[in-house]
Amino acid sequence: MSARTRQPASVSAAGLAPGVRVTRSRRSAIWSGLGAIAVIAVLAYLPYRVYSGTTSLLVNFFILLILASMWNLLAGYTGLVSVGQQAFFGFGSYFVLIGALHGVDPFVGLPIAVVGCAALGLVVWWLLSRLRSGYFAIATWVVASVCYLIIIRYPSLGGGTGEFMPGLPNINIKYLDAYIYWTTLAVTAITLVCVYLVLRSRLGLELTAVRDDETGARSVGVRVGRAQLLVFVIAAAGCGAAGALEVISAPYLQPGPAFSVQWSAEMIFAVLIGGIGTIEGPIIGTIVFFALQQWLAHYGTWYFIVLGLIAISVAIWAPRGIWGLISDRLKLFPVGYWLWPAGQRLGPPEAAVAGEDAEQVT
Amino acid sequence: MPDSSVPALLELDSVSKSFGRVVVAEGLSLTVGEADFVGMVGPNGAGKTSLFGLIAGDISPDAGSIRLGGAQVNRLSSAARCRVGIGRTYQVPRPFGGMTVYENVLVAAQQGGRLRRRASYAFAAEALEVAGLAAEANRPAGTLGLLQRKRLEMARALATRPKLLLLDEVAGGLTDPEVAQLVQIVTSIRAGGVAIIWIEHVVRALTGSVDRLLCLAGGRFVADGGPADVLANPTVREVFLGTEVSTSLPGQSAGGQPDQEQA
Numbered sequence: 273m274s275a276r277t278r279q280p281a282s283v284s285a286a287g288l289a290p291g292v293r294v295t296r297s298r299r300s301a302i303w304s305g306l307g308a309i310a311v312i313a314v315l316a317y318l319p320y321r322v323y324s325g326t327t328s329l330l331v332n333f334f335i336l337l338i339l340a341s342m343w344n345l346l347a348g349y350t351g352l353v354s355v356g357q358q359a360f361f362g363f364g365s366y367f368v369l370i371g372a373l374h375g376v377d378p379f380v381g382l383p384i385a386v387v388g389c390a391a392l393g394l395v396v397w398w399l400l401s402r403l404r405s406g407y408f409a410i411a412t413w414v415v416a417s418v419c420y421l422i423i424i425r426y427p428s429l430g431g432g433t434g435e436f437m438p439g440l441p442n443i444n445i446k447y448l449d450a451y452i453y454w455t456t457l458a459v460t461a462i463t464l465v466c467v468y469l470v471l472r473s474r475l476g477l478e479l480t481a482v483r484d485d486e487t488g489a490r491s492v493g494v495r496v497g498r499a500q501l502l503v504f505v506i507a508a509a510g511c512g513a514a515g516a517l518e519v520i521s522a523p524y525l526q527p528g529p530a531f532s533v534q535w536s537a538e539m540i541f542a543v544l545i546g547g548i549g550t551i552e553g554p555i556i557g558t559i560v561f562f563a564l565q566q567w568l569a570h571y572g573t574w575y576f577i578v579l580g581l582i583a584i585s586v587a588i589w590a591p592r593g594i595w596g597l598i599s600d601r602l603k604l605f606p607v608g609y610w611l612w613p614a615g616q617r618l619g620p621p622e623a624a625v626a627g628e629d630a631e632q633v634t
Numbered sequence: 635m636p637d638s639s640v641p642a643l644l645e646l647d648s649v650s651k652s653f654g655r656v657v658v659a660e661g662l663s664l665t666v667g668e669a670d671f672v673g674m675v676g677p678n679g680a681g682k683t684s685l686f687g688l689i690a691g692d693i694s695p696d697a698g699s700i701r702l703g704g705a706q707v708n709r710l711s712s713a714a715r716c717r718v719g720i721g722r723t724y725q726v727p728r729p730f731g732g733m734t735v736y737e738n739v740l741v742a743a744q745q746g747g748r749l750r751r752r753a754s755y756a757f758a759a760e761a762l763e764v765a766g767l768a769a770e771a772n773r774p775a776g777t778l779g780l781l782q783r784k785r786l787e788m789a790r791a792l793a794t795r796p797k798l799l800l801l802d803e804v805a806g807g808l809t810d811p812e813v814a815q816l817v818q819i820v821t822s823i824r825a826g827g828v829a830i831i832w833i834e835h836v837v838r839a840l841t842g843s844v845d846r847l848l849c850l851a852g853g854r855f856v857a858d859g860g861p862a863d864v865l866a867n868p869t870v871r872e873v874f875l876g877t878e879v880s881t882s883l884p885g886q887s888a889g890g891q892p893d894q895e896q897a
Binding site: 288294298485 | 690692711712713714716717722724728729730731732733734736737738740741742744745746747748751755756759762768771772790791793794
C-alpha cells in the first residue's frame with residue numbers, strides 16, 4: 273500500500289486486477305437451489321398422498337409465509353414498520369370477489385388483485401411517505417380501518433356481514449382443494465424467488481445498507497425514499513396475492529376478518545421469531561408459528577399466553593431471531609458478494625476461512 | 635480562486651444556520667478549488683461537523699447558498715449531493731455492520747459512484763486497496779476495530795467517486811503510528827485529484843499535509859491561510875487555549891488491534 277503512487281480516484285473502472293474475481297457467495301449456491309427445488313417438488317406431490325385437511329392447513333401456512341416475507345422486506349430492510357398490511361390483504365380478497373361477481377374466474381382474478389393492490393400501494397405510499405416510525409405504523413393501521421369502513425358501505429359486496437364468492441370451478445371438492453393448494457404453492461414459490469431476486473439485485477444491496485444504517489446509506493448516495501417506495505409497492509402486491517389466495521381457499525368473505533389486525537400480528541410474530549432482515553427468518557418463523565398453533569390449539573387462552581411468552585423471550589435473548597442464532601454459519605440464499613484475491617480458487621478456501629473465523633471472535 | 639472565470643468547486647455564500655438560540659454557522663463564506671487540500675480546526679462546538687452537514691446535505695441552511703461546480707445544491711438531498719460528487723466520512727464511523735467490508739464499498743460505488751455492476755466491482759476493490767483494507771474484504775464490517783472502521787469510512791467515501799471529500803476526524807482516537815497510516819491514505823486519495831476538506835482535532839496530522847488551514851469558532855471563520863500562519867495567529871491560539879489536546883475516544887482498544895498491517 274505504501275508503494276501506491278498512482279492516482280486512485282481517477283482509476284478507470286475498466287476491470288478487476290488480473291486474477292481477482294467477484295462471486296455471489298463463498299460457496300456455490302447450487303446445493304441450496306437444488307434443495308429448494310426438491311422441497312417444492314415434495315410439496316407439490318403432497319395432494320396425492322395426504323388428506324385435504326393437511327393441504328388446507330398448508331394453504332394457510334403458505335398464506336402466512338407470503339405475508340411474513342413481505343413484512344420482513346418492509347420492516348426488516350427499509351425500516352417501514354407497518355401494522356396495516358391487512359389493508360392490502362383485504363383488498364386482495366375483495367378484488368377477487370368483485371371480479372367473481374362479474375363473472376371473472378377467481379384464479380384469473382388473482383393476478384388482477386396483485387396489480388390492483390400494487391396500484392393501491394402507490395396511492396397509500398403517496399399519503400404516508402412523509403411519516404416515520406410510530407406515526408407511520410399508526411397511520412397504516414388507520415388506512416386499513418378506512419379500507420374496512422369503505423367496504424362495509426357496499427351491500428353488493430355483502431356489507432358488514434359478508435358475501436359468498438361464486439365462480440369456483442364446479443368440480444369434485446377433492447380436485448378443487450388440490451388446485452387451490454397448487455396455486456398457493458406456486459404463488460408462494462414465486463414470491464420467495466422474487467424476494468430473493470430483489471435482494472440479490474442492486475436494489476437489494478441498497479436495502480441491506482438501509483437496514484444496517486439509514487444515515488450512512490444516504491451518505492453514500494442511496495436514495496432511501498425511492499427504495500422504500502419500491503418495497504412498499506412490492507409488499508402491497510404480495511399481501512394482495514395472499515388475500516386473493518385466502519378468499520379462493522375460503523370463499524365466504526367477511527370484511528371483519530379480512531381487514532383484521534390479527535394478520536399483521538401474525539406476520540410480525542413470524543418475522544420476529546424467525547429472524548428479521550433475513551430471507552430465511554420468515555420461513556423459520558412461520559414454521560414455528562404453525563407448529564405452536566397445532567400443539568396448543570386445544571388449550572384456548574394458554575395458546576396466546578405461550579405465544580406472548582415466546583415473543584418476549586426471543587426479543588430479550590435472541591433479538592435476531594432463531595435464524596440469527598445460526599445464520600453466521602449458514603446462508604441458504606446467497607445474496608452477497610465475495611471478493612477473491614488473485615490466486616485463490618473457488619472451492620473450500622481453508623486457509624482464508626480459518627484465518628477469518630479466528631478473527632471473528634466477538 | 636475567486637477571480638477565475640471557471641466556477642470554483644465549492645462555494646459557500648453567507649451560509650447561516652442556528653438550532654434555536656445555538657448558532658452553528660453565521661454567514662459563512664468559503665471557496666474551495668479543484669484539488670485543494672484544506673484542513674479545518676476549531677474547539678468543540680465550533681460548528682465544524684455542522685458545516686459538513688450543511689455541505690453534504692444532512693442539514694439545510696437557514697440562509698445563504700451552497701454551490702458545487704457553479705450549480706446550486708441547497709435543495710438536493712444528502713443522497714443526491716453524494717451522487718453529484720460530495721463524499722463524506724462520519725466522525726463516529728457508520729459501517730453497514732451486517733454486510734461485508736467489500737459490500738459496504740460496493741454499494742457506495744454503485745449508488746454514489748453511479749457505476750454499473752462490472753465497473754463497480756473493480757472500483758470498489760480499488761477503493762479497498764487504497765484504504766489498506768483489501769485483506770479484510772470479506773469480513774463482516776460489524777467485526778472491525780476502530781482503525782479499520784475509519785479506513786472503511788474512507789474507502790466508502792472514495793468509492794462514491796467524489797470531487798470533494800469531507801473527512802471528519804478520521805484520526806481521532808488513534809495511536810501515532812495509526813494516524814501516520816491514515817495520513818498516508820488521505821495523501822494518496824488527494825494525489826488522485828480529489829479536493830479535500832479535513833476536520834481534525836489531531837492538529838499534527840494536518841500541519842504536515844494540508845495547503846490551507848481554516849479555524850472555525852462560534853460558527854465563524856477566525857483564521858484562513860497557510861497552516862503555520864494560522865497556528866501562529868494569536869486569535870487561534872486563544873481559541874485553542876487548553877483544548878489543543880488530542881482527544882482519545884473511549885473503547886478504542888476493543889477488538890481488531892493485533893491484526894493491522896503486519897499480520
